[in-house]
Amino acid sequence: MIFLKLILTNLRRHRIRTFISIAGIAFSVAAMLTVVTILQGAIGMFSGILSSDSEIIVFERNVSDLFFSNVPAVAVAEIGSWPIVAHADPVLFGIVSSADHPIITCFGVTAADARIRKATWVAGDRAKFAQHADDVVLGERAAEFMSATLGSQVQIGHAVFHVIGILKTANGFEDGGVFMPLSSAQSFFHKEGSSSVITIKLRNKDDAATFKSMIKAKYPNLIGLEDAEFNRSYSQFRILKATAWAVGGCGLLLGGLGVANTMIMSVFTRIREIAILRVNGFSNTQIAAMIFGESAVVSVLGAFAGLLIGTCFLFLLKLVPALHGYIDVAIQPVVLLIVVVLALLTGIAGALYPAVYAMRIRAVEALRFE
């Protein structure tokens, strides 16, 4: 109890400094949580596009980005005919611009694609999809920002398309995207006869390993990955995740420097007190524990405040109309755990030098210190 009071005493004495340190950690944690959650959400949405009613993704081996992947139509036809495959849907991804909107994701799909079959049609008739080359279906948010309604003509890139339907989907990329017939997309993006990926649904999920072996044997330049495998290994996802953690880590580093500064000041202003504790039998370990305890309190309070701020910020972002569908506020428990642990480690790291300094204080000299 007294030990705890010794830890808290100094924090209470310098309330503003303590508050600033806690705020430093809190904003770092909030920044990390926000960046990581947004990027995890974006990755989740992108992988959600790929795994829509499918278990396996087939794409060109060793491509850095799926936009550069080319899967020949002949492969789509043959793979679709394999007995273990329920259906194989080719998807062509493309990025185009439209008036006032530099980036719109385009999906070249067939009428049989799950995105077309299973989406909620706000307007239009799904049976009419892919009957004409210049027909497109818009996601609800895309229709909103392009000010398009059913029957509108919309400028996409260098061409004008006719809107024959509007889809509602929870996925931000799809909701802000344009769906074209596969053949139109191939022509538009100059990728005749190929798609970016094939999404595969197997008749029996247990055949996944067999399917992957068959792909490897028959099409050595292609690779088949289960959804979870793809999420783990896709280089773009890994880069995004690493970037998110690096940005968050930098934030925490700044927070850690704040803690270090506070703890150094804390030790400097209580040199005499530390000497008194020494004279009364406190060991190096007890002195260090006191300093680490102080920084742990700052870190824990900062971490919880940061989680609160971060969560509120994510909810606010989700309310921004322009970001609708892009922000997934479902914070993963593992992210929470990592963020809190990192905040604690940062606090401990920030207290390392002050603790060593405190341990080296010589009572006999410090007692003369005014």
Added chain:
Amino acid sequence: MMITAQVSSKKRIVLRAENVWKSYDDGAIAVLKGVTFEVAEGQTIALCGPSGCGKSTLLHLFGGLDSPDRGRVSVNSVEINGQRNMLRLLRHEIGFVFQLHNLIPDLTLQENCLIPAVAAGTDRRTALMRLEQLAERTGLSHRLGQRIQKLSGGERQRTALCRALMNKPKILLADEPTGSLDERSSGAVFDLLLETVATEGVTLVMATHDRGLAARCDQVLEMHDGRIREPEFIG
């Protein structure tokens, strides 16, 4: 020259300094110049002398807070060397009282007194029983929950005495324990100090400028220029 208390030669020697030298600033300021003396168990010793003659330094060496450049310092026949020795000394064998009370202002009287018990890992119940005993003896029982700022100078020094005796040390090192008090409080605190060390059977070594108080100790050792002179008198 070996200076030993003559009160009872049969008593065990608890503090011993043998040819102790100590200087600061890389030898520029020589504080102790070959001090040799012994203190027997239960004695009360006053170290007198002008400021800077080495009284406090000698106390610090006995308490393990500093180490000599040359010579040996031993407590209960064990030479003081290193951190482990120092911890054992400070936790169980030696108590310190300083001129300034050196209490932690944000803690209450009780919490300040319990610090040595926390350091030594004494269980709370035992520590509280011990504190109750000391507080009663020093007349602080009614002030246990008070913060230090609300205590008078005398009460603060009595609190420091309680804290020093918390872990039942057998040796009390007091550096000008009444130096910051007025004459009346000074006398009262010193009376209490002598009474308490007598009751607890504690050996007292005290640095002081106050010849009147020093005269009430068993022995007065006069220090001058880093050396101890012949005993002035033996009580």
